[in-house]
Amino acid sequence: MKYINRHWKDKANSTWMLVCTGIIIVLPFVLIIGLYLKSALLFEKCSFIDLIFSKEWKPWENKFGFAPFIICSLWVSILALLLSAPVCLLTAIYLTHYAKSRVLKIMQPVIDILAGIPSVIYGVWGILVIVPFVAKLGNFFGIHTTGYTILSGALVLSVMIIPFILNVLIEILRTIPEELSEASLSLGATKWETIKYVIIKKAFTGIISAFGLGLSRAFGETIAVLMVVGNVVKIPQGVFDAGYPLPALIANNYGEMLSIPMYDSALMMAALILLVIVILFNTASRMYIYRLEKYR
Amino acid sequence: MMVFATLTIILVLLLIIASIIYKGLPALSWDMISQTPKGGYYFGKGGGILNAIIGSVYLSFGATFLALIVGLPVALYMNVFLVKHKKTVHALRFILDILWGIPSIVYGALGFIFMIWLGLKTSLLAGIITVTILIIPIMIRSMDEALKFVPRGLFESALSLGSTRSEISFKVFLRQCIPGIITAILLSFGRAIGDAAAVLFTTGYTDNIQGSLSHPAATLPLAIFFQLGSPVPEVKERAYASAMVLIMIILIISIAARIFSQKYYKDKIKF
Numbered sequence: 001m002k003y004i005n006r007h008w009k010d011k012a013n014s015t016w017m018l019v020c021t022g023i024i025i026v027l028p029f030v031l032i033i034g035l036y037l038k039s040a041l042l043f044e045k046c047s048f049i050d051l052i053f054s055k056e057w058k059p060w061e062n063k064f065g066f067a068p069f070i071i072c073s074l075w076v077s078i079l080a081l082l083l084s085a086p087v088c089l090l091t092a093i094y095l096t097h098y099a100k101s102r103v104l105k106i107m108q109p110v111i112d113i114l115a116g117i118p119s120v121i122y123g124v125w126g127i128l129v130i131v132p133f134v135a136k137l138g139n140f141f142g143i144h145t146t147g148y149t150i151l152s153g154a155l156v157l158s159v160m161i162i163p164f165i166l167n168v169l170i171e172i173l174r175t176i177p178e179e180l181s182e183a184s185l186s187l188g189a190t191k192w193e194t195i196k197y198v199i200i201k202k203a204f205t206g207i208i209s210a211f212g213l214g215l216s217r218a219f220g221e222t223i224a225v226l227m228v229v230g231n232v233v234k235i236p237q238g239v240f241d242a243g244y245p246l247p248a249l250i251a252n253n254y255g256e257m258l259s260i261p262m263y264d265s266a267l268m269m270a271a272l273i274l275l276v277i278v279i280l281f282n283t284a285s286r287m288y289i290y291r292l293e294k295y296r
Numbered sequence: 297m298m299v300f301a302t303l304t305i306i307l308v309l310l311l312i313i314a315s316i317i318y319k320g321l322p323a324l325s326w327d328m329i330s331q332t333p334k335g336g337y338y339f340g341k342g343g344g345i346l347n348a349i350i351g352s353v354y355l356s357f358g359a360t361f362l363a364l365i366v367g368l369p370v371a372l373y374m375n376v377f378l379v380k381h382k383k384t385v386h387a388l389r390f391i392l393d394i395l396w397g398i399p400s401i402v403y404g405a406l407g408f409i410f411m412i413w414l415g416l417k418t419s420l421l422a423g424i425i426t427v428t429i430l431i432i433p434i435m436i437r438s439m440d441e442a443l444k445f446v447p448r449g450l451f452e453s454a455l456s457l458g459s460t461r462s463e464i465s466f467k468v469f470l471r472q473c474i475p476g477i478i479t480a481i482l483l484s485f486g487r488a489i490g491d492a493a494a495v496l497f498t499t500g501y502t503d504n505i506q507g508s509l510s511h512p513a514a515t516l517p518l519a520i521f522f523q524l525g526s527p528v529p530e531v532k533e534r535a536y537a538s539a540m541v542l543i544m545i546i547l548i549i550s551i552a553a554r555i556f557s558q559k560y561y562k563d564k565i566k567f
Contacts, residue, residue, distance in 0.1 A: 006460055013462035014377060017369035024370055024388070024436070027429070028395060031402065034409050087301045094298035107302065109554065110309055116483070116546050117312065118490025120517040124524065124539045125312045128319055159308050166305075213397065220399020222493040223521065247401045247493070254408070254497050271405040275398060282397040286390060 031275060039269035041261060051269070057233050064266040066273060068235050072243035075150050075236055076225060077218035080157035085211055088162055092169035093195060115163035123227035126156040131228055134240075143240045148230035151239040156228055157218045165214040168289070172206035173199065175292055206292045212285035216278045222247035246274050313543065320540030323533035329541060333503045345538050347505050348519035354420060355499065355515055356488040359427035363435050363484055366428070368477070371439035372465040379451065389440065395433035401493040403430045408497040420513040423499030430494050431484040438483055442476020443469055475557035482553040486546055492517035516542050 042051065042064065054065030095104055134155070135147030176199050184194040200207070230242025231252065250270050253263070331344035370388075378385050407426030416422050446469055454464045470477065492515070500512030501522065516538060523535035 006463075010460035010462045013369075013465070014373075017373040017377065017462075017465075020366045020369040021373050021388070023366060024395075024432070025391060027432075028391060031398070031406055034406055035402075038409055087304055090298045090301035091305055094302050098298060099302075103302075107306075109550070110306055113547065113550055114305070114309055116486045116490070116550050118492070118517055118542060118546065120490070120492050120520050121312070121316065121539055121543050121546075124520060124536065125315055127524065128315050128536075129311065159312075162305060162308075216397055220397075220401065222399065222401040223496075223517070227521070227524070247399060250401050250405060251493060251496055268405060268409070271402050275402045278397055278399060278402075279394055282394050286393050290386070290390070 028279075032272070035268055035272040035275060039265045039272050041265040042269050045262070052273075055235065064262075064269075066246070066270065068233055069244055069246045069249050069270065070273070071235050072150065072229075073219055073245040073247070075239075075243060076153045076157060076229065076245055077215050079150065079154035079239065080161060080218045081211055081215050083154060083158035084162050084165065084214070088165040088169055088210075088214075089207065092166055092173055093199075096170060096173040097191075097195060097199070111163045111166055114159070115167075119160065119221060119224040120227075122156050122160050122224040126152060126224060126228040130155045138240045141240075145240045146230070146242075148228060148242055149240050150229060150236050150243045153225045153229035153243065153245070154239070156224050157221055160221060160224060161214040161218050164217050165210050168210040168213055169207065172203050172210060172289065172292060175206070176202050203292075205288045209285035209288040209292075212281050216281035216285070219281070220247060220274060220278050222251050226251055246270055250274075313547075316536065316539050316543050319533075319536040321537075323537040324540055325537075328534065328537055332505060345514075345516070345519050345534070345541070347503055348514040348516045348538070349541065350505050351420070351499075351502075351513035352489050352516040355423050355427060355495065355513060356485050358420070358424040359431060359488045360435075360481060360485045362424065362428040363432045363488075364481060367432050367435040367439065367484075368470075371436045371443055372469060374436075374440060375443040375446065376451070376461055376465045376469055379448075389437070392433045392437050392440075396437060399493070400430055400491050401496075404494040404497045407494065411498060417510075418498060418500030418512045419510045420499060421509040423495045423513060423515070424509075426494050426498045427488045427491065430491060431488050434487055435480050435484040438480035439473070439477050442473040442480065446472050475559075478556045479553045482549050482556070486549045489545060489549075490517060490542065492521060516545075 046064070051064060051066055052070070053067055054063070055067045056063045056065045057068060091107075095107055099107075130152045131147035133147075134149055134152045135145055137151075138145035138147070138149070180198055180202060181194050184198045185191070189197070225245055226248035229245060229248065231244050231248055232242040233244050234241075236243045250267050253267055328344040329349060330346055332347045333344070374385050374388055378388075403426055407422060407429070410425075411418070411422045450468060450472065451464060454468045455461075459467070495515050495518060499515055499518075501514050501518055502512045503514070504511075520535050520538045520542065523531050523538060526532060526535075
């Protein structure tokens with residue numbers, strides 16, 4: 001009797017666990033299919049290529065061109081990555097190869113807290129500090145600007161993606177075998193030469209993947225960017241222009257979209273584009289990282 | 297140069313916290329956190345953001361609880377039942393990592409679709425479900441990171457003593473990894489309370505304190521977002537004060553996670 005009882009308990013528990021695992025596996029497909037079904041209306045009317053490359057965004061005339069939003073998103077994310085990549089790489093090298101373990105103990109909570117701060121707080125900080133700073137910077141270069149620009153968005157984002165990139169980078173630099181740097185040092189290379197020619201070279205794909213992850217994180221960030229980027233629909237000409245990234249488009253217009261079915265489906269399609277881009281970036285980066293970890 | 301880069305990161309964090317406190321502290325008062333918005337609140341009259349604090353707490357507790365019900369079994373399943381199927385575990389981790397990377401606005405849009413499809417209005421329930429989906433991958437992956445380091449020998453000895461696999465999961469693995477699991481729960485809670493994009497579509501906003509699951513709920517991030525959009529300077533100041541409340545909650549959670557993980561560390565069987 002006791003045995004049967006335990007046996008059934010085990011059966012019940014494992015079924016429950018299996019069902020939950022099933023839900024997780026199905027989830028990404030539900031995401032893609034759900035968004036696709038919603039945006040199918042738009043696919044029927046216009047061709048996909050037109051939608052992506054058209055520059056006209058006039059929802060009231062049923063003209064939906066996503067080009068300004070996608071280009072603006074790319075501007076903001078790539079700029080953010082360019083700003084934070086060197087800082088992250090140098091910090092990661094410092095923490096893994098130079099710093100005492102005490103420094104790492106101080107840095108770990110710093111990274112965790114940076115990762116835990118909600119994006120709204122980053123947005124508030126952006127408005128308080130970054131926007132006036134960018135306005136001053138613009139005036140310094142002789143450009144009149146309110147400060148709500150692509151550069152502000154990129155600056156805020158560059159801080160937001162630091163913890164993600166840094167964590168992955170530290171993990172990756174730790175997978176490089178100790179023997180490699182020891183061999184290099186024993187051949188008479190200095191520590192910096194070892195890092196430059198052995199460690200960076202060995203970890204190169206991993207470092208690029210870490211940046212890829214950071215880029216996709218930056219691409220999807222909504223509220224913080226929306227608060228500082230200015231939200232003007234046009235293709236940006238320079239870093240002191242206002243922009244309108246893809247996630248901000250979705251967040252700003254959800255209230256109006258119910259009234260017009262085409263608009264609704266256009267916004268869902270924006271979400272779908274975002275999802276596909278992020279998944280592609282993530283998949284590529286993760287693949288490289290897994291391959292690197294396998295050789296450990 | 298490298299020290300400089302590291303110092304930059306620490307400085308930026310301090311700058312963020314300092315600037316929020318500098319702006320938020322003068323505007324923060326007891327009324328702010330103990331009252332709901334009164335008439336004319338959004339034009340600078342009296343009241344507070346209690347509705348948003350309560351709404352956020354309900355939302356995060358609900359979502360964390362649901363995510364725990366779904367997430368804990370998956371994390372245990374991956375590490376106890378699937379020990380022999382390395383490839384399946386790798387594939388699952390891969391899927392979870394991808395899900396973690398999906399921006400919250402996409403989850404918000406999906407939650408919105410389902411809400412319409414099921415005929416629900418913007419409500420606390422819809423918000424809880426959306427946020428649950430958002431934090432499940434985070435929770436499972438963090439638990440998994442802890443469970444993955446349970447030594448194989450412990451699993452085998454429990455099995456050889458005649459325990460079923462579910463007993464191993466809940467009585468051995470769960471016990472062994474309590475600090476990691478509590479950290480994972482607190483991490484997800486912090487993410488749930490801070491996320492704005494996912495609740496923007498689904499939870500709505502209200503000035504009243506939450507009464508039922510089917511009503512819209514106010515959330516702290518959205519309260520900050522809306523107040524900041526106001527042209528009235530007093531309301532803007534309140535946004536800074538609300539931001540300070542939120543950052544304090546996050547800091548407390550983060551410190552609590554650290555203390556917990558150190559306290560329970562003693563119960564672990566060491567090898």
